[in-house]
Amino acid sequence: MVKNATQAIPENQETKMVLVTIERIKNEVIITIKDNGTGIDPEHIDNIFEPKFTTKNSGMGLGLGIIKNIIENYNGTITFETKFGRGTIFTVTLPIINP
Ligand SMILES: Nc1ncnc2c1ncn2[C@@H]1O[C@H](COP(=O)(O)OP(=O)(O)O)[C@@H](O)[C@H]1O
Numbered sequence: 261m262v263k264n265a266t267q268a269i270p271e272n273q274e275t276k277m278v279l280v281t282i283e284r285i286k287n288e289v290i291i292t293i294k295d296n297g298t299g300i301d302p303e304h305i306d307n308i309f310e311p312k313f314t315t316k317n318s319g320m321g322l323g324l325g326i327i328k329n330i331i332e333n334y335n336g337t338i339t340f341e342t343k344f345g346r347g348t349i350f351t352v353t354l355p356i357i358n359p
Pocket residue numbers: 264265268295297298299300304308309313314315316318319320321322323324325348
């Protein structure tokens with residue numbers, strides 16, 4: 261997901277930012293990965309978790325589908341907010357089973 265974030269920022273963009281936060285709130289761990297890259301095209305928003313979906317020339321498009329499977333197997337969630345042209349923030353939550 262960090263690699264996706266870095267890849268979303270155009271090479272020639274002056275101010276590049278990828279911010280990862282991890283915090284515990286009660287019995288959940290919340291991870292956010294935020295970038296100021298291209299954002300996700302509204303046309304693609306419904307597809308990004310699909311296996312083999314990619315907008316990259318040499319992308320595999322396997323990453324997010326697998327990540328979502330793994331997270332949901334642990335009863336976690338993955339969501340995102342994006343502004344096309346501005347950036348994206350992914351939020352992962354994972355329950356802590358033995359607090
Ligand atoms: N941080 C992000 N910013 C913009 N688009 C993203 C971001 N993360 C994922 N995407 C979009 O979701 C698609 C699928 O991502 P992924 O499953 O990791 O495959 P891949 O990285 O091989 O293309 C990417 O091709 C891209 O269009």
